[in-house]
């Protein structure tokens with residue numbers, strides 16, 4: 207069997223950019239399945255099955271999510287805390303995406319958990335007729351053992367589940383709760399620690 | 415670049431990576447907005463539309479080498495359609511296939527949901543010919559989008575009620591409309607309404623792909639799926655006077671089989687794996703348990719219809 211893998215070696219990349227996926231086809235598939243699993247089970251913390259070297263302001267899981275989903279048809283917005291030439295070059299090189307300074311025109315947005323909701327107030331949430339035309343927000347955190355927890359319920363959740371990303375700007379909790387009120391419009395969130403991901407789709411009800 | 419360029423080469427699971435990414439982004443939106451139809455830029459597949467290209471594209475997008483795939487058509491693993499799709503993925507995605515519902519991680523289906531209760535971690539992919547439940551009421555896509563946006567589902571209820579005034583009961587037996595998570599009215603694809611209750615609060619992830627109309631929609635696990643009905647005419651599933659002639663099942667969906675030209679016929683399970691497992695005596699006890707619950711529900715329903 208002879209599959210095309212479009213694999214890039216470090217020689218192809220040169221010295222300036224970190225390598226992306228070892229095997230772009232299979233790594234992207236396994237990362238996508240992890241994201242699909244997370245989005246189908248809100249609040250469940252799932253191990254990211256692949257480590258990839260990433261710039262310091264973008265942890266390995268957050269980088270994997272973008273490498274799996276972004277390409278030349280998508281636009282990424284980076285928050286003030288995550289925006290730097292290393293991250294921008296890395297994403298452009300590996301995905302072919304465009305980067306934008308306009309948070310109201312992006313498919314993916316990247317935020318650090320320490321940042322406040324003012325930065326993401328203008329992300330597209332879709333329209334009543336096309337609620338899918340919304341941004342997916344990736345929030346980089348350190349772990350999922352925060353003292354503060356939200357209790358989630360709704361589609362994908364058998365009874366309830368808990369959401370406890372850390373560190374998280376305290377104002378983001380209110381933003382997440384508000385986000386549910388726009389349903390079917392809204393933002394889908396993927397929290398990414400260096401080793402795990404956890405999703406909060408717009409459909410989840412949240413009790414803080 | 416170590417890219418293979420031989421004439422016989424193709425990408426893993428046939429679809430190119432850019433198409434997969436586009437479908438993957440659509441699938442994630444579909445899961446986040448249960449029952450909403452996400453448009454996607456479908457690709458031509460090496461098979462005609464009637465063969466379930468929408469389902470094939472979804473399967474090609476989610477599947478990886480560690481998956482075990484089952485393909486059913488009208489409940490059977492052995493029809494030409496099911497065999498072709500299974501062989502297509504054996505060849506292009508180098509995966510294991512199975513006929514056992516419980517051994518499959520991904521099940522692609524046309525027109526049935528397996529009788530055996532689906533479990534956490536399984537993905538059921540439906541081939542959908544017409545994704546828009548409001549299409550027969552309103553041919554214009556711009557209008558049906560507005561109706562979904564405004565939750566304007568009154569006409570759908572009127573249609574079902576016309577059934578009642580004409581037939582004394584709701585005559586719709588296939589593609590019976592459902593409401594997902596109390597919000598979107600959704601076409602469950604041309605499955606018999608017998609299968610609708612299996613969609614409700616199902617542990618598996620349900621994904622729907624319509625190839626010709628290029629729409630993807632989803633039901634996450636543990637999501638409320640209600641069949642539309644009326645207080646005085648509650649939703650009922652089909653029931654049969656006969657048991658399965660092969661395995662004796664009293665509560666599975668039965669197909670009528672003509673035996674000869676003298677009009678002799680028998681009824682057998684539409685789900686061939688389920689029927690065979692029962693004949694082999696290998697049905698797990700948990701399934702028997704679930705089925706006895708289902709049969710209680712069914713007997714209540716059949717009494718109600720008398």
Ligand SMILES: [Zn+2]
Nearest residue numbers: 658661683689
């Ligand atoms: Zn049988």
